Amino acid sequence: MRALPLDNVSLSNMADSVCKRRSLLTASHTIKERGKWGSKKEFILSVAGAIIGLGNVWRFPYLCYKNGGGAFLIPYSLFLVLCGIPLFLLETALGQYTSQGGIMCWRKICPLFEGMGYASQIIIFYGSVSYIVVSAWAFLYLFSSFSKELPWATCDNEWNTDNCVVINTYNATANWTSPVNASSSSSSSIMEFWQRRVLNLSSGIETLGNLRWDLALCLLLCWVICYFCVWKGVKSTGKATYFTATFPFLLLAVLCVRGLTLPGALHGIKYYLYPDPARLADPRVWVDAGTQILYSYAVCLGFLTSLGSYNKYNNNCYRDSLCLCLLNSGTSFTSGFAIFSVLGYMSQKQGVDISVVAESGPGLVFIVYPQAVTLLPWPQVWSVCFFTMIILLGIDSQFVGLESIMTSLTDVYPSHIRRGRHRELYLLLICCISFGFGLFLVSEAGPYILQIFDHYVCSGPTLLMMAIFQSVIIGWIYGAERFYDNIKDMIGYKPLPLIKYCWMYATPLICLGTLVFLLLQHSPLMFSNTYRYPWWAYYIGWFLATSSLSAIPLNMIWKLSKEEGTLWHVSVSQKINMKQGLHKLSTCLHCYSCCRRHYVTIWLFSPASQNNRPGCR
Numbered sequence: 001m002r003a004l005p006l007d008n009v010s011l012s013n014m015a016d017s018v019c020k021r022r023s024l025l026t027a028s029h030t031i032k033e034r035g036k037w038g039s040k041k042e043f044i045l046s047v048a049g050a051i052i053g054l055g056n057v058w059r060f061p062y063l064c065y066k067n068g069g070g071a072f073l074i075p076y077s078l079f080l081v082l083c084g085i086p087l088f089l090l091e092t093a094l095g096q097y098t099s100q101g102g103i104m105c106w107r108k109i110c111p112l113f114e115g116m117g118y119a120s121q122i123i124i125f126y127g128s129v130s131y132i133v134v135s136a137w138a139f140l141y142l143f144s145s146f147s148k149e150l151p152w153a154t155c156d157n158e159w160n161t162d163n164c165v166v167i168n169t170y171n172a173t174a175n176w177t178s179p180v181n182a183s184s185s186s187s188s189s190i191m192e193f194w195q196r197r198v199l200n201l202s203s204g205i206e207t208l209g210n211l212r213w214d215l216a217l218c219l220l221l222c223w224v225i226c227y228f229c230v231w232k233g234v235k236s237t238g239k240a241t242y243f244t245a246t247f248p249f250l251l252l253a254v255l256c257v258r259g260l261t262l263p264g265a266l267h268g269i270k271y272y273l274y275p276d277p278a279r280l281a282d283p284r285v286w287v288d289a290g291t292q293i294l295y296s297y298a299v300c301l302g303f304l305t306s307l308g309s310y311n312k313y314n315n316n317c318y319r320d321s322l323c324l325c326l327l328n329s330g331t332s333f334t335s336g337f338a339i340f341s342v343l344g345y346m347s348q349k350q351g352v353d354i355s356v357v358a359e360s361g362p363g364l365v366f367i368v369y370p371q372a373v374t375l376l377p378w379p380q381v382w383s384v385c386f387f388t389m390i391i392l393l394g395i396d397s398q399f400v401g402l403e404s405i406m407t408s409l410t411d412v413y414p415s416h417i418r419r420g421r422h423r424e425l426y427l428l429l430i431c432c433i434s435f436g437f438g439l440f441l442v443s444e445a446g447p448y449i450l451q452i453f454d455h456y457v458c459s460g461p462t463l464l465m466m467a468i469f470q471s472v473i474i475g476w477i478y479g480a481e482r483f484y485d486n487i488k489d490m491i492g493y494k495p496l497p498l499i500k501y502c503w504m505y506a507t508p509l510i511c512l513g514t515l516v517f518l519l520l521q522h523s524p525l526m527f528s529n530t531y532r533y534p535w536w537a538y539y540i541g542w543f544l545a546t547s548s549l550s551a552i553p554l555n556m557i558w559k560l561s562k563e564e565g566t567l568w569h570v571s572v573s574q575k576i577n578m579k580q581g582l583h584k585l586s587t588c589l590h591c592y593s594c595c596r597r598h599y600v601t602i603w604l605f606s607p608a609s610q611n612n613r614p615g616c617r
Helices: 008-027 039-052 054-058 060-066 069-098 104-111 117-144 187-200 213-230 234-244 247-260 267-271 277-281 283-297 303-308 319-348 363-371 381-413 422-442 444-456 461-492 497-520 535-547 552-564
Strands: 589-593 598-599 605-607
Touching: 008 039, 039 234, 039 303, 039 319, 039 381, 054 060, 054 283, 054 319, 054 363, 054 381, 060 267, 060 283, 060 319, 069 267, 069 277, 069 283, 069 303, 069 461, 069 497, 104 381, 117 187, 117 213, 117 363, 117 381, 117 422, 117 444, 117 461, 117 535, 117 552, 187 363, 213 234, 213 303, 213 381, 213 422, 213 461, 234 247, 234 381, 247 267, 247 319, 247 381, 247 422, 247 598, 267 319, 277 283, 283 319, 283 497, 303 381, 319 363, 319 461, 363 381, 381 422, 422 444, 444 535, 461 497, 461 535, 535 552
Parallel strands: none
Antiparallel strands: 589 598
């Protein structure tokens, strides 16, 4: 059979047809591109939402009051300069330079310590399971605030006992305005609402009790909100923070102005800021300052690395880090005025010393402040404002942590998770698993379990260990000067030399000293200073703590047993323009020429042997 003649037009048509079929075939298996922030504002707001949380409201003001007032700002500022800002910049710049999340960033620059990434993501997961319960409690208070009369302001509810007293009914003849002045058998209406309506505590952690279905529904609502804030990646996360990260500032400003106009507000501010230099001789004051910096700045968790990885390569991460650190500390300082002005009014109204009403943690948010709003005109309005702020502060940090987990997993398995709806399905699976574990924390034994998580997993020692590892790896193993060159390549100049020396000396030494002090002062955990946990509860706590940190040595041992070459082997395939950084080299480059497909793969800082490096084929 004679072959048909093919002219140039026929060959061109055939080539176009084959290429179209090829493009249709590959389109169904296309890996979605790694996202970027829609604007600089989205990055700033997302980081602000991650670092500005409940600790700014319920922990810093009380620590400042307890540890010498204005004098506490001295150790706080020193820890901020020597530990907080250096670690904050380190993580943000690391994510921006590598364009990778909390796991892959370590594989790119120091593969032997990839376990740092896994450890941080485990800590985030534990924190996501536990701390979201606080938002569930706040939702229950918020819904209760829409009643004609605040339920914790009366003793006429089904959960109240015969010993219930209404604290805000102070007068000159009845001098029992607080539990301190009341008889030993009486209990305040706000305490009964908290203990009997919200928590309904069991006798101990060994008695799980019934599930609190109203809290379970509030917990479900929290996870639904988090899911839809994260399900489209940074596109949805960035848009959500326009509300969740800004509205709390508005509410905080409203509460601050209202508090400062109350009688007795200056009395409360005096207790908050009056300096007591003698307290600086107490080592515990310095430890509190250091742990507050780590707790409040969300460092050593991979949050900042994941969020920074979506920045443009030339974004000025140094300037952003300084501004965000000042914003975080400024918010903590300002929240003290909002809290202690109301506490000053409350102490004057009830005729008690401010030390009686000043508390930290959940006691401040769910007992003291709700009691304070009952003394104000239109208490429902102020209650709604306060608990809306608490919910947004908690939810914002929650879904940013969830985004960090998804970013890290997606970067490890990009060819699988970035296809189709895989990311949304994996996110749904993580939310469902977290919600399932969270149901234990909304049982009658939930507060006991929450304290285990708080004390062993998301506490000072764990974060201090991560800070030591992180600063030593960058400062000595990867090289502080080398990382400074990377930052200069991104922003055009090097940061202050002080930060480099902090990575190498100040940060690890200060964190090590703080860690040693905490371990020497360690005492068995107790609930409300009365309930001692059973022995197996302590073992569970230490298991949770070591399950995260053990990822570092275990991953190191696994890599050394699997890989060839020396311990410090670093493979660089070819010289690459530093201005391109790792942004354009994080994935394979696919080249198509009609019917033939070529792969070009560039590996940088790979632990693999050069002989095993793939090339063009």
